[in-house]
Amino acid sequence: MAGNPACERFIPLLSPYIDGELPPAERVTVERHLTACRDCTGRAADLRAESGLLRVGLDMAVDDVDFKDFAQKVMARVTPEKPPLLERLRLALSEMFLYQRTAMLSSLATAAVLVLVGLPLLLSQRAPVGYAGERMTVKAIQPYAGAHVAPVVMETDNGGSIIWMVDEQEAPDANGGGARPPRDEADSEELGMEPDTQAPGATPAKPAGPGAPRPTGGAL
Amino acid sequence: MPHKLATDDLTLVKRVRSGDQRAFKLLVERYQRKVYAVALGMLKDKEEAMDVSQEAFVKVYKYLDHFKGDASFYTWLYRITSNICIDVLRKRRGGGGDPVEFDETQAVDLSEARIGALGSRLGTNPQKSALRKELAEKIQEALATVPEKHRAILLLREIEGMSYEDLARTLDIPKGTVMSRLFHARAKVQKILSDYLELDEAKSGVGGE
Numbered sequence: 086m087a088g089n090p091a092c093e094r095f096i097p098l099l100s101p102y103i104d105g106e107l108p109p110a111e112r113v114t115v116e117r118h119l120t121a122c123r124d125c126t127g128r129a130a131d132l133r134a135e136s137g138l139l140r141v142g143l144d145m146a147v148d149d150v151d152f153k154d155f156a157q158k159v160m161a162r163v164t165p166e167k168p169p170l171l172e173r174l175r176l177a178l179s180e181m182f183l184y185q186r187t188a189m190l191s192s193l194a195t196a197a198v199l200v201l202v203g204l205p206l207l208l209s210q211r212a213p214v215g216y217a218g219e220r221m222t223v224k225a226i227q228p229y230a231g232a233h234v235a236p237v238v239m240e241t242d243n244g245g246s247i248i249w250m251v252d253e254q255e256a257p258d259a260n261g262g263g264a265r266p267p268r269d270e271a272d273s274e275e276l277g278m279e280p281d282t283q284a285p286g287a288t289p290a291k292p293a294g295p296g297a298p299r300p301t302g303g304a305l
Numbered sequence: 306m307p308h309k310l311a312t313d314d315l316t317l318v319k320r321v322r323s324g325d326q327r328a329f330k331l332l333v334e335r336y337q338r339k340v341y342a343v344a345l346g347m348l349k350d351k352e353e354a355m356d357v358s359q360e361a362f363v364k365v366y367k368y369l370d371h372f373k374g375d376a377s378f379y380t381w382l383y384r385i386t387s388n389i390c391i392d393v394l395r396k397r398r399g400g401g402g403d404p405v406e407f408d409e410t411q412a413v414d415l416s417e418a419r420i421g422a423l424g425s426r427l428g429t430n431p432q433k434s435a436l437r438k439e440l441a442e443k444i445q446e447a448l449a450t451v452p453e454k455h456r457a458i459l460l461l462r463e464i465e466g467m468s469y470e471d472l473a474r475t476l477d478i479p480k481g482t483v484m485s486r487l488f489h490a491r492a493k494v495q496k497i498l499s500d501y502l503e504l505d506e507a508k509s510g511v512g513g514e
Contacts, residue, residue, distance in 0.1 A: 097485070097488050100484070100487055100488040100491055101469070101484050101487075101488075104462070104469070104487075106468070106469045106484070124420050125409070127420040127421030127424060128420055128421075129419060129426075130421055130423075130424030131420065131423040131424045131495055131499070132422040132491060132495070133424065134424045134492075134493060135494060135495045135498060136463060136472065137442060138423070138440075138444060138498065139448075139459070139460075139463040139494070140463050140464070142440065142441040142445075143342045143345065143460075143463070143464055144442035145347055145438075145441045146342070146345055146441055146445065147338050147341055147342045148347070148514045150341060150351070150355070152337050152338065154342075155333070155337050155358075155359070156330050156333040156334050158338065158359060159330075159333050159363060159366075160329070160330055160333070161327065162359065163326075163362075163363055163366040163367070164326065215447055254436075256381065261375055262481070292488050
């Protein structure tokens with residue numbers, strides 16, 4: 086069956102024929118032979134089947150493989166390796182100590198001074214609790230001597246001032262309320278003195294001291 | 306269906322050269338499957354094929370400056386891949402000795418194979434779903450019997466569908482050599498596969514339901 090001497094010449098051409106790689110003239114010759122030769126038609130069909138089988142078979146084998154990390158792994162190999170951040174910091178610091186010891190030590194000392202001086206400063210500049218403005222700090226309290234009702238002025242660092250009206254003779258809760266009896270009556274009752282016998286100027290004006298009423302963060 | 310045209314290989318190569326690593330990742334993703342398939346067909350070992358595929362891409366990256374750009378990027382990539390595979394096979398043989406080659410002056414005897422057996426069993430384009438795992442393994446076995454240089458040509462032709470011109474450029478051999486090597490490789494694989502199918506047919510005939 087395979088003994089057709091004409092086939093010998095055509096068999097090697099069947100492979101480039103199925104690949105579409107024959108020049109037009111040769112292709113026509115092969116096709117003419119194929120129409121007349123059943124064996125070579127079968128051989129060409131075998132070659133096509135084999136080609137398809139290889140393609141599909143290899144494709145199947147590749148389908149089993151997970152390529153999810155493939156590109157990542159290649160990229161990791163071609164990208165210069167970077168040590169972890171901490172390691173890099175440690176290396177950089179140790180290099181600095183090696184080569185710039187004095188500069189490093191002096192900058193560390195500066196940093197320490199900054200921390201020691203700056204931190205208490207930062208902490209001391211806190212606004213008192215209860216005063217709405219956060220930048221507000223009471224700088225001074227000035228009691229006015231010789232007045233029954235003494236204003237207490239508190240200056241704030243943003244230019245404002247808070248004035249408290251404080252009754253000199255009252256107990257610390259001076260801002261108790263407005264519905265109190267007149268002041269001199271209360272005095273005479275408490276001290277057992279005639280209000281006429283004493284000059285108003287002699288009323289002891291307590292200096293702002295330990296007995297002075299302290300303003301608290303009450304309602305203004 | 307509108308299809309977004311992918312950036313061509315040479316543009317990506319230029320981007321890689323100017324320091325764009327993502328462009329190289331795109332090239333890897335574009336060719337990883339086919340490079341692996343070539344390596345697997347050459348080496349028959351999955352892990353080795355995976356290592357070689359990675360190695361091929363790493364080498365491509367390393368020598369990208371040597372890539373002239375006068376040939377296609379993929380012919381260069383496959384040349385590197387098949388060269389690494391051939392090196393691995395050489396080491397496997399123990400370093401020495403030439404690989405077995407076909408005597409291409411001898412006429413190929415196809416009379417042993419039953420003409421038309423493969424074609425009648427499989428048709429011209431076997432479907433993946435119809436192909437059994439066993440047969441897929443047999444294909445790799447059959448490939449292993451083909452001398453490596455012939456195997457490389459056959460694989461590049463079937464997997465990448467390379468033209469004879471590209472095959473000649475990739476493997477640095479004349480086009481005539483491509484044609485004859487391909488023919489011999491196919492004859493060898495065909496013989497093994499048709500024998501296997503014939504045996505299989507006989508077996509299933511005996512033990513049939």
